[in-house]
Amino acid sequence: MDVVTKALDTNVPAMSEIFDFLPVPTLVVSPAYRIQRASAGLLEAWGRRREELIDQDLFVALYQGSLTERFDRIPFVYAIET
Numbered sequence: 001m002d003v004v005t006k007a008l009d010t011n012v013p014a015m016s017e018i019f020d021f022l023p024v025p026t027l028v029v030s031p032a033y034r035i036q037r038a039s040a041g042l043l044e045a046w047g048r049r050r051e052e053l054i055d056q057d058l059f060v061a062l063y064q065g066s067l068t069e070r071f072d073r074i075p076f077v078y079a080i081e082t
Contacts, residue, residue, distance in 0.1 A: 020050075029080075033058040 019028055019037040025045045028037035038053045053061050
C-alpha cells in the first residue's frame with residue numbers, strides 16, 4: 001500500500017463510526033438493550049449528549065423514570081425482537 005492510500009485510509013472513519021455522523025436519528029443497540037452508538041441526528045432530536053447515552057440501558061434512556069415505562073416497554077421490546 002502506498003503512502004497516499006494510507007493517508008486517505010486514515011481520514012476515513014471506521015464503519016462503526018459512520019453511525020455517529022448520520023443525520024437521521026439512529027441508535028445501535030446491543031442484544032442486552034444497551035446503547036452502543038447514537039447518531040448526530042438522534043442527539044439533536046433528543047437534545048442529549050453522546051456521553052449521556054452510550055452504555056446506558058435503552059429503556060432508561062427512553063423513559064427516564066416515567067411512570068408508564070413498565071407498560072410502554074412491553075410492546076417496544078416485542079417490536080424490537082420481531
